[in-house]
Amino acid sequence: MVAWLMLALLLHKAPQTTARATVKVTGVVGRAVSLGVDVPPGFQVRDAIWRYLAPTEELVATYFRGSAETLYQSRFYGRSQLHGNLTLEISPVELGDSGTFSALLVNTRGQTETRVLHLAVYEVVSRLTLQVFTSESSRSGSARVCEVFLTCVATGGTKVSYSWGRTDGEMLSMDKHSLFEAGLVLWAKLDPSDRQVSYTCTAANAVSRESATIAPWEHCQREAGSEDAVYDYRNILLIALPLSVLVLAVAVFGLLLSWKRSGKQRTKPLFDASEPDAASV
Numbered sequence: 001m002v003a004w005l006m007l008a009l010l011l012h013k014a015p016q017t018t019a020r021a022t023v024k025v026t027g028v029v030g031r032a033v034s035l036g037v038d039v040p041p042g043f044q045v046r047d048a049i050w051r052y053l054a055p056t057e058e059l060v061a062t063y064f065r066g067s068a069e070t071l072y073q074s075r076f077y078g079r080s081q082l083h084g085n086l087t088l089e090i091s092p093v094e095l096g097d098s099g100t101f102s103a104l105l106v107n108t109r110g111q112t113e114t115r116v117l118h119l120a121v122y123e124v125v126s127r128l129t130l131q132v133f134t135s136e137s138s139r140s141g142s143a144r145v146c147e148v149f150l151t152c153v154a155t156g157g158t159k160v161s162y163s164w165g166r167t168d169g170e171m172l173s174m175d176k177h178s179l180f181e182a183g184l185v186l187w188a189k190l191d192p193s194d195r196q197v198s199y200t201c202t203a204a205n206a207v208s209r210e211s212a213t214i215a216p217w218e219h220c221q222r223e224a225g226s227e228d229a230v231y232d233y234r235n236i237l238l239i240a241l242p243l244s245v246l247v248l249a250v251a252v253f254g255l256l257l258s259w260k261r262s263g264k265q266r267t268k269p270l271f272d273a274s275e276p277d278a279a280s281v
């Protein structure tokens with residue numbers, strides 16, 4: 001009881017706290033993530049308190065005189081473990097776990113140390129699809145110049161960024177290339193000297209990277225009628241527009257969910273492991 005009162009005081013007013021720079025930790029959806037603290041030499045830890053600070057404040061784990069406790073009503077209930085070295089392990093980690101943690105350490109003389117960590121959780125990039133769209137005139141067979149739109153979409157993965165390169169190592173010159181939709185779409189003007197050129201799309205985030213390569217020229221001079229593999233460039237609207245709508249819908253849905261969840265959190269002890277993601281492409 002006395003210890004609890006002491007700690008309640010410490011949580012609000014830590015007189016000898018030494019704050020340090022925030023440590024950044026990266027997690028991958030579905031895997032384990034370890035949040036470690038460095039204890040200064042000679043600092044004999046007696047108690048420790050792990051809290052989740054933002055977006056909502058919750059008590060996650062405590063360590064009092066040699067025994068660890070993680071059964072608090074937090075979003076990490078049932079997924080957290082506090083090791084003897086004060087490392088907090090969360091497994092499996094979810095997208096919504098991204099946020100700020102703090103560890104308050106108390107030594108045998110009552111002095112405190114605070115560690116702040118920021119966890120960013122990502123979903124691995126997967127299911128990359130590369131497509132070529134050519135214009136009607138480019139397919140007439142006589143064209144000396146061919147305009148193509150290449151689209152690159154990873155349906156799995158969060159905070160994905162796209163980049164393009166040519167396999168011949170040349171830079172993408174501005175007069176013959178343009179990027180749209182934050183790199184999802186590349187426009188290129190090809191001439192017969194680009195016959196052999198392939199383009200590589202790389203989709204990457206902080207935890208993974210996927211690439212795909214395509215040779216667009218062979219899509220340029222097809223006979224009209226072989227519609228199976230070649231699309232009219234206007235069809236790009238059929239991809240770009242629904243995609244933008246989808247991204248927006250997912251973002252709105254995610255916002256609604258997190259809003260709903262923050263309302264429920266205080267009364268619900270156990271969390272559904274299959275929480276939908278507030279993902280954005």
Ligand SMILES: *[C@@H]1O[C@H](CO)[C@@H](O)[C@H](O)[C@H]1NC(C)=O
Pocket residue numbers: 036037083084085086087
């Ligand atoms: C802490 O202990 C856990 C479990 O024994 C171990 O996996 C982890 O690597 C340790 N971390 C540090 C920083 O020593």
